Amino acid sequence: MHPTARILALIVGLSTVSAYAQADLSEAFLPMFMPLPAEVASATNELTEAKINLGRQLYFETRISKGGKMSCNSCHVLEKYGNDNLPFSPGHEGKLGGRSSPSVYNAALHIAQFWDGRAPSVEEQAKGPVLNPVEMGAPSEEFVIKVLKSMPGYVEAFKAAFPGEADPVNYNNFGKAVGAFERKLLTPSKWDAFLKGNKDALSAEEKKGFATFAKTGCVTCHNGVGVGGMMYQKLGLVKAWPDLKDNGRADVTKNDGEKAFFKVPSLRNITETYPYLHDGSVKTLEEMVKKMGEYQLGKQLSDEEVASIITFLKALKGELPADYIKAPKLPESTADTPKA
DSSP states (O other): HHHHHHHHHHHHHHTSSSSSHHHGGGGGGGOOOOOOOOOOOOOOSSOOOOHHHHHHHHOOOOOOOSSSSOOOHSSGGGGGTTTTTTOOOTTSOBBBBBOOOOTTTTTGGGSSSSOOOBBBSHHHHHHHHHHHHHTTSSSOOOHHHHHHHTTTTHHHHHHHHTOOOOOOHHHHHHHHHHHHHTTTTOOOOOOHHTTTTTTSSSSSHHHHHHHHHHHHTOOOOOOOOTTTTTSSSEEEESSSSSOOOBBHHHHHHOGGGGTTTTEEEOOHHHHHOSSSSSOOOOOHHHHHHIIIIIIIOOOOHHHHHHHHHHHHHTOOOOOOOOTTTSSSOOOOOOOTTTOO
């Protein structure tokens, strides 16, 4: 039997048994999930302390942006669970981006980056917003490297992070350093303790919430270590999403069959990463859960079911790595540090 068919068969079974059996049978879905690792390893980007420390500095660096005011942290605020809680983020001139800024926490686990999956890794994603004319607005890769090379502190930091390279201060290494830092932006929660075997980590109501989440069919798309982020899905799968104008993944693949397909969001820290969807059009988690039931699953969820699912979702809120995300001291500018 196809894996999806097995999932759906389990969902149907859960919807037809008693409440006691539902809670028990929901454990059949647990193998679809995994606890967070300590870091997200990369075969092409070794995680070293020097590289991570450089990546942290670059994440907070504003001088590589046009006007010198924007950094990665401007839109993906680490102290606010990796986003700014705005439908669209303002760039260096105050102009708004075309899609809502997703959280950087746990993002390295995802199948790809951006809502449409156009970047295969966090390393590649990190290089995009810096040059985006609406976002950070740097005029070119060459400008970014000129700024970084003007500061001896960065020259030394790149040498330490990429030893043995003749010219380590380059744009690909910029992406690798930021990516290395982001590969440890992970937020373990009580859900992870539960998955590791501590059955008391979740309350009875949270376990019931997971059973509701499972039997409703949410697990079909929201699974894996990220509780989402592992596949693309059509927005409006069983009922057309109203007034949807964004082509989603089709603009990347040029395949009309992928219109309205987006990367399935991770549900980790979902209570903190409002507003929801690619366009930030849904303000509350209650509304989002109801809409997912209606448009993705063809179900009208009761208020009790919505509340139960949200009780489980709250258990996915993890702890921020406070020491890891502290803003670092940045290298000092020099007289010849250029400005865009």
